[in-house]
Amino acid sequence: MNVNHDVFMNMEPIPATPNYKYLGAWANNEKLVGLNDAFNLVKADCDLILNSDLTPMQKLHAVRTHVLPKLYHLIQNTSPLQSHLKKINAYMRKVVKIICFLPEKATSSYCHLSRIHGGPGIPDVVWLRRTNIITSLIACMNQEPEFTEIAREILGVENLHAIVDKINSGERAGLHPVLKEVSSALKAFSSENEAEYQLKANDRNHLILTKDGKFIPFYSTHLKAVSNMLPLRQLLKCKNQGRFFETLQHSPAATRSIYNFHTKMCDWRFAHKARLNLSPLKGSITWTDQINKNCRRCQLGDETLNHVLNSCPAQKKEIVGRHNKVRDHIEKWIPDHVTFFSEQRFGDCQPDFVIETDTQYIIADVKISNENPSLWNRIHSNNATKYEKLKNYFANRGKPTSVETLQFGCLGSASMSCAKTLKKIMQSQRKTNATLRAISNILVHQARNQTVTHLTGKHQNE
Numbered sequence: 001m002n003v004n005h006d007v008f009m010n011m012e013p014i015p016a017t018p019n020y021k022y023l024g025a026w027a028n029n030e031k032l033v034g035l036n037d038a039f040n041l042v043k044a045d046c047d048l049i050l051n052s053d054l055t056p057m058q059k060l061h062a063v064r065t066h067v068l069p070k071l072y073h074l075i076q077n078t079s080p081l082q083s084h085l086k087k088i089n090a091y092m093r094k095v096v097k098i099i100c101f102l103p104e105k106a107t108s109s110y111c112h113l114s115r116i117h118g119g120p121g122i123p124d125v126v127w128l129r130r131t132n133i134i135t136s137l138i139a140c141m142n143q144e145p146e147f148t149e150i151a152r153e154i155l156g157v158e159n160l161h162a163i164v165d166k167i168n169s170g171e172r173a174g175l176h177p178v179l180k181e182v183s184s185a186l187k188a189f190s191s192e193n194e195a196e197y198q199l200k201a202n203d204r205n206h207l208i209l210t211k212d213g214k215f216i217p218f219y220s221t222h223l224k225a226v227s228n229m230l231p232l233r234q235l236l237k238c239k240n241q242g243r244f245f246e247t248l249q250h251s252p253a254a255t256r257s258i259y260n261f262h263t264k265m266c267d268w269r270f271a272h273k274a275r276l277n278l279s280p281l282k283g284s285i286t287w288t289d290q291i292n293k294n295c296r297r298c299q300l301g302d303e304t305l306n307h308v309l310n311s312c313p314a315q316k317k318e319i320v321g322r323h324n325k326v327r328d329h330i331e332k333w334i335p336d337h338v339t340f341f342s343e344q345r346f347g348d349c350q351p352d353f354v355i356e357t358d359t360q361y362i363i364a365d366v367k368i369s370n371e372n373p374s375l376w377n378r379i380h381s382n383n384a385t386k387y388e389k390l391k392n393y394f395a396n397r398g399k400p401t402s403v404e405t406l407q408f409g410c411l412g413s414a415s416m417s418c419a420k421t422l423k424k425i426m427q428s429q430r431k432t433n434a435t436l437r438a439i440s441n442i443l444v445h446q447a448r449n450q451t452v453t454h455l456t457g458k459h460q461n462e
Ligand SMILES: [Zn+2]
Pocket: 295, 296, 297, 298, 299, 300, 301, 307, 308, 311, 312, 313, 314
């Protein structure tokens, strides 16, 4: 469609295609028309999804896999304006907030948080476009000679070195619109990532991407990874709402916990708000210091989510129950051929598990606490000191012994070392993943129950 020259394939000229349909939307090479149509289509589809009887998880999945691809192709192949892309972003954020039951004031970087970081995974189309345009230009310039020639002619590139210098310096006058956009995209990447991204022409007249002067071989993967990281970085900068994500970004359970087709509706409504510190607790109020934030049940500290879930004396029974539920779940899934002691007393210590696999002994304790990496490290080193004697005792029996902490966060994340230990115990990745997922579900549900009990004073049954 874009190349109006005589291009031959198998000696036959390739016919020009003035209009065609892509995923139901008319696409043509006039600016924006295709994208506008597609966006209206997307809006209609989103309405249909929002009004349907699907579960929230299914709705999110539908938006991500069936609706957004209608835009992707056009975002890549037309010349959309920034303002237009921003309009699409604003609309998608609204949709995500409705699906995730988030209030207006929730930070929009959460909507764009990728799934590997535990977010809903709706991409920011402005960054999508920036990634695409750089990737496409580099790909175009490094094709077969005939193709590159045509691409150069269209873009008005006579001397690659001169053009590259212009793009890098941001001197955009006289450049083809695509090259102007590449220049501003590179600038945006440089400023957001605090590094210098530049294009360079090498000796073979190929275009390459460099970061701080170093060649990036897999530029497409690199740019995608950078643009995926951005929402997370913005979220971590956001002091009130980004607190939990420090851990979630490292935790293998984060993505599987809340974005799971079996999540209960009540948990779904609770989880997103809780993660962004938007639950209706007195300690979550950040806009004023003028009010009394004391816990309404015990008056012993600020009524934060951490206090309610981990340290409020009024919740003592629930906190013990939560620990036991997790321990019982792990116990149920330990493979048959693995010997273990659960809650067995050895002298003056009583670890949750002592597990004997074919190759080693594992002394493991289940701990559930606030999702705070430094706290987790402290708990782990305390545990290691506590069980040192026991470790020596088992080590003398002829197998290597380790003290491990199965460390879970109260909103369903798990530490990396916890996942590794579970794999040693379960001896299969599939079983480990299933266990992590199930425990995350248990913990999110428990957190929701505890919060509701705290707020209403009515005990929540299952
Ligand atoms: Zn309290």
